[in-house]
Every structure is written in C-alpha cells, then in structure tokens.
Amino acid sequence: MRYATRIAVGPVQFRIGSDWRAPIAAIERLYAGYPRDDARPADAAVRLFAARPWRRWLRPSVHIGGDFTVPDALPLPLSMGLLAAEMGMNLQVALGWRRHLLLHASAVARDGRALVMSGESGSGKSTLAALLGEEGWRLMGDEFTLVDPVSGDALAFPRAVSLKNAAIGEVAERVAPERLGPLLARTPKGDIRHLIPRAEAIAAMHEPARPALILFPRFGGAAAVEPMGEGEAFVRLTEASTNYVALGEAGFATLARLVRETPAFAVSYPDSASGRALVEGLWAEAVR
Template sequence: MRHDTRIAVGPVQFRIGSDWARPIAALNRLYASYPQDPERPADATVRLFAARPWRRWLRPSVQIGGDFTVPDALPLPLAMGLLAAEMGMNLQVALGWRRHLLLHASAVEKDGRAVILSGVSGSGKSTLAALLGETGWRLMSDEFTLIAPDSGDALAFPRAVSLKNEAIAEMAARVDPARLGPLLAGTPKGDIRHLIPRPDAIAAMHDPARPALILFPRFGGAAAAVEPMGEGEAFVRLTEASTNYTALGEAGFAALTRLVRETPAFALSYPDSATGLALVDRLWAEAGR
C-alpha cells in the first residue's frame, strides 16, 4: 500500500495501510504518544483502499478492509478516513482476536480493580468511561475490554476514545485541546471527535486489573435508578456483548462464568453525566471493594 503506519493498542499490534496519505497522517497524530516497537510483527492488518481505481481521486471514498472484511460495508468519504481506520481496527479485533474473551465494553481502573461498563451504542458507556478517566480513574478501554481466560483479569485496550455528538462538547470543556482529534461532522454515527487518553493510561496499557464491578449503564430516563443484576442475566447480556464468546468454546464459557460469579453487576439508568458519575462512585464505595 502507498502509505502505512503501525500502532500498538494493549496486546494488539496493528499494521494499517492506505491508498491516501491523509488517514495515515491523522492516525499518526492521534497515536503519536503510544509506545512503538518497529521490529514487532503485526497481529492484525487494516487496509483502507479505493473500491474502484478512480475513487482514489474522484469523490474519493475509503473502503475498509484487511485480514477480515464485512462483505457489504459501504465506503466512507475520505474526510472520514480516521473513522474508517478506527472501524477497520475494531473489525480486526472483533473478528480475529482469540487470546482473550472480548467484551464490547468500556472499563476504568482504580487500585488495580476494574469497573466494566457494558451497553449498546448510545448507552453512554464511552462517555462515562472518558469522564471517569479524567477524574481519578485510569481509562482502560472505551470499546473493547479483554478478559484473560487463565487469570480472569481485565486487560486494557485504550485506543483513542471515540466521542460522539453531545459528548464532544462535554469533554472538550474539560481537557487540553491538544488531546482532541479533528471533528468528523455528519458521519453515519453522527459527529465524532477522538480523545487521546491521558499519558498515564497509555503508559499503563499492559497492566491488568481485577474486575470489581460490572455495570450496564443506560443514558436517559427522568431519574437515576440502580438495579442489582443476577449472574444469569449478566451472563446472557455479556455473551451478547462478546464478539468471540462462541469461537472460544469452553474457555470462553469458563471465563465468563467466573466473571459473573465473582463480580457484582448492576443495571443503572441516569439522566445526565453528573448523576452517572455519582452513581458509579456510590456503587464503587458500596460494592466495588
């Protein structure tokens, strides 16, 4: 490929190639502070390419490919190349990674213990994790949390946080502007802007944490509500949040069973971020120890 770069996030070494210089330059700015080992072979390859030769110049559009591809995925305009790269990286991990149980969840850590936040897109899990990451917690992940089958530990995957819509202004008010990527307006997922995690979160990306709380946040509703969740329901919800639970077979079942047996779980709904943060702190004080 004409342009390429390498990025290591948590245990995964990516190689990203592109027909255009811009997405690679944008990635390099976003991931400049991440540790680099140029000698390390890549676990996963992402390709950003023009689906038809003329699409390199004429209304250029980025097709997302790599080791794994989604057959009918629509290309994105070149201006959203950074989003295409992010989707490509997520795709490779979601479909290719087998070393750990993958949960579609964000996570934060304090004192070596992790709070795992699982929920569908729009549940506010990324925003909550990003906010917690600015208030005394280590941000582990905003998209994937990895569970090691042998130890039961949670592992971090601290890629740049993908802030969406209202969350952009909320975070921009709190962080150094140098930690924000370019605004990608009007993407299929709404407005997107990336947030570079704090340097300590990047430096600690290989440090595992013991799962202490599993939360299923839901943004919206008039009042705050907290509902303890049984092991069975947490188990079923997390199988749905995992992209490789089936592929891991018995090891996946054992890891997930252990996780829900050893970790208290709660569903919480919250009308605004401040309430959400307060709920997490309260649950941490009551049940997370």
C-alpha cells in the first residue's frame, strides 16, 4: 500500500495500509502516545483501498479490507477515512483474535481490579467508561475487553474511544482539546469524535486486572439495579463475545470461571451522573 503505519493497542499489533495519506496521518495523530515496536510482526492487517484506481482522486471512497472482510460493507467517503480505519481494526480483532476470549464490552480498572460493562450500541457502556476514565479509573477499553483463558484476568484494549452524538459534548467539556480527534459529522453511526485515553491508561495497557464486577448497563429509564444470575450472565456474555465459538472448550471454561467468580448486575440509569453513582455504589460492595 502507498501509505502504512503500525500501532499497538493492548496485545494487538496492527498494520494499517491505505491508498491515501489522510487516514494514516489521522491514525498516527490519535495513536502518537502509544508505544511502538515496528519490529514486532503484525497480528492484524487493515487495508483501506480505493474501489477503482481512478477513485483515489475522483470522489474517493474507502473500502475496508484486511485478513477478514465483510462483503456487503458499504464504502465510506474519504472524509471518513479515520472511521474506516477504526472499523477495520475492530473487524480484524473481532473476527481474527484467538489468544483471549473477546468480549464486546468496555472496561475500567481501579487498584488492579476490573469493572467490565457489556451492552449493545447505545447502552452507554462506552460513555460511562470514558467518563470513569477521567475520574480516577484506568480506562481499559471502550469497545473490547479480552479475558485471558489461563489467568482469568481482563486485558486492556484501550483504542481511542469512539464518542458518539451527545457523549461528544459531555466528554469534551472535561478534557483538554488536544485529546480529541476531528469531528466526523453524519457518519452512518451519527456524529463521532475520538478521545485519546489518558497517558496513564496507555502506559498501563499491558497490565492485567482481575475482574471484580460485571455490569450490563442500559441508558434511559429510572435508576435501577437488578442482580443477574450466573447462568443469564453466561448466556449474555456468549452473545457479547465474537470468538466464543471459535475458542471451543477454552472459551467455555474461561467464561464459566468469569461469571462464577464475578458478581453481575443489570443497571438502568437516566443520565451519566446517576450511572456513575450506581457504578461507584456497586463497586464499593464488590471489592469490600
């Protein structure tokens, strides 16, 4: 590819190639503070390529490729090249990673223990993790959490946080402007702006944390906390894992251990402040 870069997010080393300079420059800016080891082989390759050679100049549109591809994914306009790169990174990890159980969940840590939050898009897991990451917690990741089959520990995947719509303003007023990427307006997922995690979170990205609490957040509705049985938590986390089936018995054993050792709750909250208060209350109980 004409332009390429390498970045390491948690245990995953990415090689990102592109027909254009702009998405690579944007990625390099967001990930400038991440440790680099260019000699290490890439675990996942992401390619952003033009649909036809001339499309590199004429109404350029970005196709996402790599070791795994989604055949019906729509190309994105070049102005959204950064989003395309992020989607490509997510795709390669979601479909290709085998070393750990991969949960579609955000996570934050405190005192070496992890809070894992699993939910669909719109559940608020990403925003809650981003806000907690500014308030004394270590952000481990806003999208994926890896669980080590041997130790049972959670491992961080602290990619740049993908803030969406209302969350952009809420987080932007708390952080220095240089920690925010460009506003990507009206993408297929709405408005998006990336947040660079705090330097301490990036520096600690290889430090595992023992899961202490699992939450299934739901944004909207009155504040409520519902304890969740181990069986239901297990089933919901198999649905939230992109590689549970591929891992076979290792995935089964890892997830059974996780839900047996970690209390789980479904929580609803009307706004971020009450969400954070619920989290702090449940955390105090969980680590007592």
